[in-house]
Amino acid sequence: MKVLFCISNVPDTTTKVKFVNESKKLDVSGIQWVINPWDELALTRALELKDDAANGIQSVTVAHVGTVGAEPTIRKALAIGADDAIRVNTEADDAYTIAAQLAEAVRSEQFGIIMCGIESSDHNGSTVGGMLAEFLGCPSVTGVSSVKIEGGIPVIVREIDGGKEVLTVSAPFVAIVQKGIAKEPRIAAMRGIMMARTKPIKVIEPAACESLTEVVDYEMPKARAACKYVDAENAGKLIALLQNEAKVF
Amino acid sequence: MSVLVFLENWDGRFKKLSFELVSYASKVADMLYSPVIALSFGQVDASELEKLATYGASKVISVENDLLGTFDEQAFAGLIAGVAQNTDAKVLVLANNNAGKALAPRLSVRLKAGVASGVSKLPVSTEPFVVYKKVYSGKAFANILIKTDIKILTLAQNSFELVESPKPFVCEKSAAGPDGSLIKTQVKEVQIQSGKILLTDADIVVSGGRGMKSPENWAPLVELAGLLGAATACSRPVSDEGWRSHDEHTGQTGKIIAPNLYFAIGISGATQHLAGISSSKFIVAINTDKDAPIFEAAQYGIIGDALKVLPKLVEAVKEMKSK
Known part of the structure; x- marks a missing residue:
């Protein structure tokens, strides 16, 4: 079985975001780009599955929709251990176009398991994975905190409101993964970084596709009122403030 | 024309989140001068369904079918898309929890409807349809234009006040099931945490x-x-x-x-x-x-x-x- 995982190229999560062009565009100056944290966990789990020969995973492929500027992030995924990469050569637009481009790029490739992070840390949309599954006409499982293969069958744990479900699903399918899927993201070793330089990145030209949504502009959050301090010795006063001033009790 | 709101239940009960969704859908519907239709999957008593009318649902469609026992995302999306078409839904409202995150994108592709997820406020305008949402994990906000005829919104939990706007309780029971051939997931075991306040529900x-x-x-x-x-x-x-x-x-x-x-x-x-x-x-x-x-x-x-x-x-x- 072949595994695919899709990555978003996002600003490092500690970035202080700023906007330019009348708040219509992210100011990319000085930004360090990384693999979206959830996608990185998906990669880690895909590699763990491949490490155990009993799982019968032939290869782990990374897919990304973006321009050549994203190649360092793709190379990072290859350095961590992905075998090869597919890049659809177009500026990422909305989730719908990204999912449509991914679907076109991978439709004929016979991936058994497709993994996507549950959201990207930039637009927090939580939509690309589910859209990709719908475009491909295959099942999806959303909120996945564990993927195992038992006797050739994928066994999944899905987090639901207030609990979890253990389920089986027939491949091909899209696993939309969240926290728990892997403990710590795997990091690239020197050998991996060297090897990544020669691993193939297949570049595909985009299909025609129109976006369904667009960003009109961005706004910064309103500043919160200054913090009101209570003396540690009289900590109990805080409860009175919460009751009488904030009126939360 | 309608605003369609999709509701899950927990052992046949709704929770605060459900009523937040109906309250929100009802306010959006006011902006569009259209009714709210609440869509409930699974077995829920009439007394519970009636609460949806209290928060503004003009009609409740309650679908009970054994095939709905398993949450198969593809099959559920197919069934909801059918109801959306039959009710001429222009806006679909779902929760921004894992179930909503599973269904909204699939519905988007099926209905060719733009999605804005995790909204916490009413649309900024309806013509053009612009919604305000958190981006960069709360470090900024964006005004998102949805360009399609049908729009899908997922509402962030605990972000919208409950508003009662009672309507007469009209309930349509349906036994229509999802397309069984689409069901490709099988739930083997369910582990529900009981006796503990859910973090996402807590005040x-x-x-x-x-x-x-x-x-x-x-x-x-x-x-x-x-x-x-x-x-x-x-x-x-x-x-x-x-x-x-x-x-x-x-x-x-x-x-x-x-x-x-x-x-x-x-x-x-x-x-x-x-x-x-x-x-x-x-x-x-x-x-x-x-x-x-x-x-x-x-x-x-x-x-x-x-x-x-x-x-x-x-x-x-x-x-x-x-x-």
């Missing part, structure tokens, strides 16, 4: 970080939560160390919550943590470091040792409750 959350120093020190924090009817939570280092269960981790990669009141106890407030809690209405910070970033996000702060402050808070809450 008050008491959360501890590394400043709690060791897992043995949690008793007063748990006691405070118990007294306030609050859920307990923790920061990422705490769950990574195994001091508390992973279910409690709040932050960018953990649970994203929006309670009325959030106690950050011994939590410095790294950006990744703030991303999970910044939508809380009130944040209380307790930390020894006066320069900790959590104080910039908080409305109330105590500079001091969590372990010394906690017993005082417990005592004060007991006193408040005794009055």
